[in-house]
Amino acid sequence: MNETVAALLREYAELTVITGGDPFRTRNYERAARSVAGHPVDIGELDDGALQRIPGVGKSIAAKIAEFRDTGSIGALEELRARIPAGVRELTRVPGLGPRRALQLNRELGIGDVTQLAEAIKAGKLRDLDGFGVKSEERILRGLAVLNTERVTLDVALDTATSLIGALAPLSERCEYAGSLRRWRETIGDIDILAATRDPAAVTAAFAEHGDEVLVSGPTKTTIRTAGGLRADLRVIEPEVWGAALRYFTGSQAHNVAVRALAVKRGLKLSEYGLFRGQDLIVSRTEEDIYAALDMGWVPPPMREDTGEVEAALRGEIPALVQLPDIVGDLHTHTDLTDGVASLEEMIRAAERRGYQYYAVTDHAPNLVMQRMTDEKMLAQRAELSRLDSSMELLHGTELNIAPDGSVDWNADFLAAFDIRVASVHSHFDQDRREMTRRFVAACENPYVNIIGHPLTRKFGRRYAVDVDFGELFRACARTGTALEINASPARLDLPSGHIRAAKDAGVKFAIDTDAHSVPQLANLKYGVGTAQRGWLTAEDVVNAWPLPRLREFLVKRA
């Protein structure tokens, strides 16, 4: 309910921008959307008074939420939808193309979706419009390249998979998701569900009911398109072949090819039904059985990409990957002092419920002007933090801004008084590789910078990665004792796994952090852990898996 309503409020805000309404009103709808999405309890349960206590929600928005709860739609939103040509909102998804120009393109060229937009640019039609030029065409083209409508982020995929499994599990002996989601790939193209059952027809029927559309339907395989537009595959199997099927449908294809080749070399046959010698089944019940029968250790799904894990498993050298419970603190979080939606105390209480040993509050620093941070506000937060009783050790930190020349906010004295400092790039994303590399290296060499936050600064579908010489960055991190963040936000997953492995080889340590701006986002940590597992990390590599004394030692950099 919260995410649904938040999406409607966001849509309302976007549509008011397109119509050119009061920008403060728009901003308030955006704020209400963020608050609702980050609200810790289901807003469907709240009465009018409780709704209006959500920050940014007053009389009018509370009424709209109640209207949606009671009728399933919001009249004012429907009116706006009717007034604005379909497709204009889709066009505003393109980075570099905002609401005004999207509307202009629709009015003057009749462009109604991204495909038509791409065609119009190819035909050189945009450059002749008022306010457009060749550079605008190039900019929008780059935006189109980063916009990927085919894949979804991990949180969307996991929510969909979880709800499907919830419906099928009561009818199955076992039911789990496989495929790229089980491997924690960073974005997901379609969802694979595996169900072991004696009653395939019932499971298949329940699955089909969850689709907007049934694309394929047979005795063992059914494909639907969900209401969210995501494709989901169901494979129905006999319980006896669970392990073989789960392994097969988890992939990756490259991993499966490599493992099957091993089987063939031993005169065996491997399929989704089991490991066979001739017609004789050897094993099929569990994944462990199958790998063991091939003289390999079990390979954790995130490693199954045929990037060395098969050889490692044959040598018995699969690393003990870092696990979610190994993480004993979050080192990058925000509050409503800057752009978070929950108070300091709310965030801390929620973190306590996760059982952390320590927790760092790292609100934005002054050079990100829109956040309106001041020395006084930061010191007041520190005082408030020291007054709070907590089962966790509370660390006062900040997220600094790495300026184009590599410098950060505040002077040395002020920086030294924090327990921990994350530093991130928030502007000037288009520097060339030399400048950008120098910028990051300078930040690493700053004696107070402990963690480089979301190093690529990419956002799926919204922003491409910065151009950096990663080899040089990794060496600088290792040399200076600066950790790289694995930002667990499903929109970022930054660093990605390929870079993680290279950085680890260079001797870098990591911090898996949520960058949470609300209470529910604290639970995003699992996506960061999955990404770290894809990068073959162990708890030893991750500074926030360490006990506090060891972490504190790491936070004091050597000159």
Add this chain to the structure above:
DNA sequence: GCCGTTTTCGGCCCGACTGTTTTCAGTCG
């Protein structure tokens, strides 16, 4: 549309960059 060292309406998140202008609009974080 919301909010208030609040009672009735003014202020709310600011500044830089870009490309297209000829003084600025659009977009972004």
